[in-house]
Amino acid sequence: MIRSDSDTVREVLDTPIRGEYDVIVCGGGVAGAAAAAAAAREDARVLLIEKSVVLGGLAVNGLISYYEPICTGTGKKLMTGMAEELFRLAICYGPDTLPDEWKGLPEEAAGEARCASVFSPALFAMALDKWLLDAGVELLLDTWVVQALGERDEVRGVLVENKTGRGAYLSKAVIDATGDADLFFRKGLPCVTGTNYLSYIAYVTDWKQMQEGMESGNLLKARRWVNAGSDLWGRGHPEGYPQMSGVTAEEVTKFVLDGRAALFERVSGQERLSRDVTVLPTMAQLRTTRRIQGRYTLTEADCGRHFADSIGVATDFHHRDRLYELPAGILFHDDCPNLFTAGRTVSADGWAWHVTRVIPVAVATGQAAGVMAALKAKEGVEANETGMVRIQKALKRQGVRLHIE
Numbered sequence: 001m002i003r004s005d006s007d008t009v010r011e012v013l014d015t016p017i018r019g020e021y022d023v024i025v026c027g028g029g030v031a032g033a034a035a036a037a038a039a040a041r042e043d044a045r046v047l048l049i050e051k052s053v054v055l056g057g058l059a060v061n062g063l064i065s066y067y068e069p070i071c072t073g074t075g076k077k078l079m080t081g082m083a084e085e086l087f088r089l090a091i092c093y094g095p096d097t098l099p100d101e102w103k104g105l106p107e108e109a110a111g112e113a114r115c116a117s118v119f120s121p122a123l124f125a126m127a128l129d130k131w132l133l134d135a136g137v138e139l140l141l142d143t144w145v146v147q148a149l150g151e152r153d154e155v156r157g158v159l160v161e162n163k164t165g166r167g168a169y170l171s172k173a174v175i176d177a178t179g180d181a182d183l184f185f186r187k188g189l190p191c192v193t194g195t196n197y198l199s200y201i202a203y204v205t206d207w208k209q210m211q212e213g214m215e216s217g218n219l220l221k222a223r224r225w226v227n228a229g230s231d232l233w234g235r236g237h238p239e240g241y242p243q244m245s246g247v248t249a250e251e252v253t254k255f256v257l258d259g260r261a262a263l264f265e266r267v268s269g270q271e272r273l274s275r276d277v278t279v280l281p282t283m284a285q286l287r288t289t290r291r292i293q294g295r296y297t298l299t300e301a302d303c304g305r306h307f308a309d310s311i312g313v314a315t316d317f318h319h320r321d322r323l324y325e326l327p328a329g330i331l332f333h334d335d336c337p338n339l340f341t342a343g344r345t346v347s348a349d350g351w352a353w354h355v356t357r358v359i360p361v362a363v364a365t366g367q368a369a370g371v372m373a374a375l376k377a378k379e380g381v382e383a384n385e386t387g388m389v390r391i392q393k394a395l396k397r398q399g400v401r402l403h404i405e
């Protein structure tokens with residue numbers, strides 16, 4: 001039944017329940033993938049729901065494909081657990097640009113180079129499918145999560161839309177790994193909205209580039225990124241162009257169309273047979289749309305600080321030897337303790353948020369959210385002093401380094 005008044009439509013729907021799980025992960029970027037696998041490793045029954053048909057999110061469909069460092073910047077490997085495991089997976093089947101001294105990801109390496117690498121997004125995406133299925137995660141692609149179910153202080157599953165129609169999936173815990181904090185926002189939990197410079201990065205090749213690929217024996221060198229927008233610091237942002245947050249469909253559309261038009265303008269006049277644009281991004285390259293304001297907000301002042309409730313460690317990709325512990329409170333809000341987030345939507349501010357948003361740290365927070373959600377769903381474990389002992393024990397068993405020292 002539909003009743004309409006001036007500017008709203010009221011829907012009354014009977015939505016079929018299509019399944020029941022311990023943990024549902026919404027969004028299959030690197031954070032969601034890690035969260036799903038980590039929850040499954042705690043014996044939770046897990047469903048991972050992704051709106052596109054290829055896993056990996058920005059790292060894959062956004063063509064980012066550069067795994068930022070997992071080392072301290074002073075020659076020591078810092079990040080372990082899935083941050084390291086997915087790094088290995090990202091470069092396992094395809095070419096890489098890992099510096100020689102870091103080949104095999106040793107504990108220490110001499111020299112200045114950081115332990116980071118470009119990877120093949122396509123091979124990483126296919127490897128992720130297998131990695132998740134092997135972990136026992138159920139996957140549902142081409143499916144939009146539209147809403148969390150439940151009361152204000154508890155989630156009981158999610159509503160989805162897909163080819164089958166509208167459906168409900170029930171669960172005891174939910175992880176919002178949408179990259180946009182969609183579920184937190186729609187539930188009315190506090191979120192912060194960011195702004196972005198224009199960014200439109202595609203893969204391009206030409207004869208010279210192909211020759212470089214052949215001569216180096218590394219096919220990653222046979223293509224390069226071309227950015228028709230700006231870099232992280234706004235260099236290249238068109239004068240007078242608005243900085244967008246990307247939290248409305250109209251803004252996302254404008255951001256993508258303007259970026260693509262700028263790339264087309266740049267390449268369309270070039271000699272037709274001299275080059276090709278080999279891959280376009282299939283995701284808007286917005287660094288920040290929305291992130292949560294959780295129990296704790298990490299800031300730059302927390303650099304080097306010890307947290308008793310740390311769920312992992314992070315290294316600053318831009319500054320050497322600037323290390324962070326990640327307190328559990330960046331992953332949830334106390335008003336709804338069985339809803340977690342991970343990846344670029346954790347509760348962090350300023351440069352500390354930049355530290356948390358990159359691929360290895362998104363994986364680390366994903367792994368922690370997965371463990372916390374699984375333990376909450378299966379044993380009712382809370383993020384209090386006693387519960388953190390149980391959570392940290394499970395994370396350590398999964399190979400995570402919890403503290404800087």
Ligand SMILES: Cc1cc2nc3c(=O)[nH]c(=O)nc-3n(C[C@H](O)[C@H](O)[C@H](O)COP(=O)(O)OP(=O)(O)OC[C@H]3O[C@@H](n4cnc5c(N)ncnc54)[C@H](O)[C@@H]3O)c2cc1C
Pocket residue numbers: 026027028029030031032049050051052055056057058059062064066067068143144145146177178179180182199201284285286287342343344345357358359360362
């Ligand atoms: C221009 C740019 C350059 C960057 N450069 C680097 C770099 O060099 N190195 C680096 O490490 N990081 C870099 N980053 C950051 C990094 O790529 C991302 O922050 C990180 O990959 C985010 O992972 P995520 O899983 O948190 O989110 P996302 O990758 O955004 O994944 C979210 C997933 O959820 C899905 N989803 C969204 N909404 C829904 C819904 N309602 N229902 C179902 N599914 C949904 C999306 O399709 C997506 O797959 C860059 C980012 C940008 C934009």
